[in-house]
Amino acid sequence: MAEEEDIISTLPDAILCHILSFLQTKQSVATSILSKRWKHLFLSVPVLYFKTTVTDQNEYIRFNDFVYSVLLSRDPALPIKTFFLEFTFNDYQILSPHCPMDTITKWVKFVAQRGVQYIDLYVGTVAFPEMPISILTCSTLVVLNLQCFSVEETFSPVLLPSLKTLHLENIWFNKLRDLMLFLNGCPILEDLFTFNVLFDSEESLTCDEWKTFCLSNLTRADIDCFSSHFPLKAVHNVSSLRLQIDRVNCRNDFISTFHNLTHLELIYLNYSWHFLLQVLKLSPKLQELKIDQAGLNKDYWTRKDDKENWVDPDFVPQCLSLHLRTCNLVNFLGLQGELQLARAMWERVVVISNVQLCKQR
Incomplete structure (x- = not known):
């Protein structure tokens, strides 16, 4: 053979x-x-992918030595395109007297100096460690995924001229204003995702402070508005928008006309019909609409009433009569306000091709 x-x-x-x-x-x-x-x-x-769960000091030392050996053995002339790190530990006492964030900060600085384009960092601890400061001025960075970090109030100016995709999950800022300053340092950002972005101070923004701020290149945004009054005017150029919202944080004064919006998904609308109508009014080119009433709300299935009476609008949003093709109403319980909304959508959308009234568990 x-x-x-x-x-x-x-x-x-x-x-x-x-x-x-x-x-x-x-x-x-x-x-x-x-x-x-x-x-x-x-x-x-060109891709460095490190993942570990530390249970004792010896394991941490071995992992630390391994990462350093890989980094220092590389030819300085060879670029590092992607740096992925998932580092999990449950007790600081395990690592005492070592400080893992000091070491991780050095690793991030190392790859930032070698032209890294993609950084994905997750540090699972009992507290939010401070984000490595060298990330904020990495001129080659195109994609940044951060999970479980804090961004201190005194952080350096953000200069991310190449960043196109930003993913923030379980991130702590001192103030909402600090998040906006962070975004302001990403001039060509195209894709934004935020989930469980937290703030130490309840201070909110005013319209005058940020009325001219806009992420002009942004085409897609997936935003969790449970924790803050995110100024939606900043994302008004997007073509695709997904919002996880709460009625308390629905602020009409922060909404501008979405001239390019064709796809809209609203999660946990919480029967805020006035907010919905306002968004539809300001989305003249909308083609696809999805409303999911449940979202992450644990008390959703126990609801007995709409808690807000539906009022037939005195205007018909332009998108309903001209462009809307698909309307998916998901996890509706069949309450009075929901049925009135469904009927209003059906009667006014002339060219609609698909309406779904779903109850899912």
Whole structure:
């Protein structure tokens, strides 16, 4: 029987490095024992992917040494395109006297100096550690995903001229104003996601302070408005908008006309029909609308009343009669206000192709 051809060995190094970039760095390093050709190949992989859960000091020291050995062994001329770190520990006493954030900050600074384009950081602890400051001025950064960090009030000016995608989940700011200053440092941002962004101070913004602020290149926004009065005027250029909202934080004075909006999804509208009508009025090109009444609200299924009477509007939003094609009403309980809304949508949307009134558990 003829010897089977080793197809993988015939591939150029660039393709092999691309294949290795889909593995965790620990697995990529393990390939160095395969042959002389593979011995140093992992050092050219442009993606660094570190993931660990620390349970004791020895494990932390081993992981720390491993990351440093990989970083310092690389050729300084080779760029690091992606740095992914998922570091979890449950007790600071496990790592005492070590401070993991001091070390992680050094790692982030290292990759930032080597032209990193994608950073994904998650540090799972009992508290929100401070975000590495070097991220804020990384001129090559295109995608930034942050989970479970705090951004101090005294943070340096944000200069992220290349950033196009920003994902903030479980992030603590001192004030809402600090979040807006953060966004203001991302001039070409195209995609924004926020979830559970928290603030130490309840101070809110005023219209006058931010009436001219706008993320002009933003095309897609997915925003959690449970924690703050997010000024929707800042995202009025988007074509796709997903809002997780609460009636308490629905502020009409922060809404501007969404000239480009074609897709809108509202999660947990909480029977805020006036807010809905206002948004529809200011979305003249809307083509797809989805309203999910449940969202993350645990008390949703126990509701007995709309708690707000539906009032037929004295105007018909332009999008309803000209552009809207799809309307999905999800997790509606069939209460009076909901049925009146469904009827109003059905009667006024001339070219609508799909209406769904769903009750899902």
